[in-house]
Amino acid sequence: MASRVEYAVNITPIATIDAVSNQSAVHDVIELDIGKSLGASSSVAVGQTAHTTVGYASGTVAYLEAVDDAKTQMGADNQAYDMVFIKHTGYSYSSATALGSSLSKALKNKHFGDMRKWVVDNIDQDPAGLFKDLYSNFYNTMKPESIPPMVILLAEYQYKNAFVADPELNMVACLTEIMGECKFK
Secondary structure, eight states: OOSEEEEEEEEOOEEEEOOBTTTBOOEEEEOTTTOSOEEEEEEEEOOTTTOOOOSEETTEEOOOOOOTTSOOOOSSTTOOOSOOOOOOOSEEEOOSSOEEEEHHHHHHTTOHHHHHHHHHHHTTSOHHHHHHHHHHHHHHHBOGGGHHHHHHHHHHHHHHHTTOSOHHHHHHHHHHHHHHHOOBO
């Protein structure tokens, strides 16, 4: 069992500037008072006897589904946790031992419906973080010759996202272009 957990956190404070009629759209910008992203790292000591790991057993993951407007139970009822780590896998929840189809799989197989469902399920994330996650995921799942056009498309649509009326439509358009132009492993 672990004797400590090391972690790092990075945050970017965002301010939304309202639209001005016939002049500009809504824009998200870095909060002026802070002016940058902030990061820190630390560690939490976990005692050998008090350590509880939820979600892994003998190296095997147990997935959880976080349902909108509902509490997600992790482990025993009323359990207090000193450290909780949550990672969005990029997959749809299927069961505790398996995940549904991934975005990369949907794009590789040119399944527009699965891609659109992924967008609907994920569009509420921070736009900058979402584009960064897509870049990281695609970098590892695309054939090398497809990485340069993917980078250009993500950059173009990330820029456009600041001006669009419908971010979901913008993301679907971006992924549709990636589906048509890029090859996956």
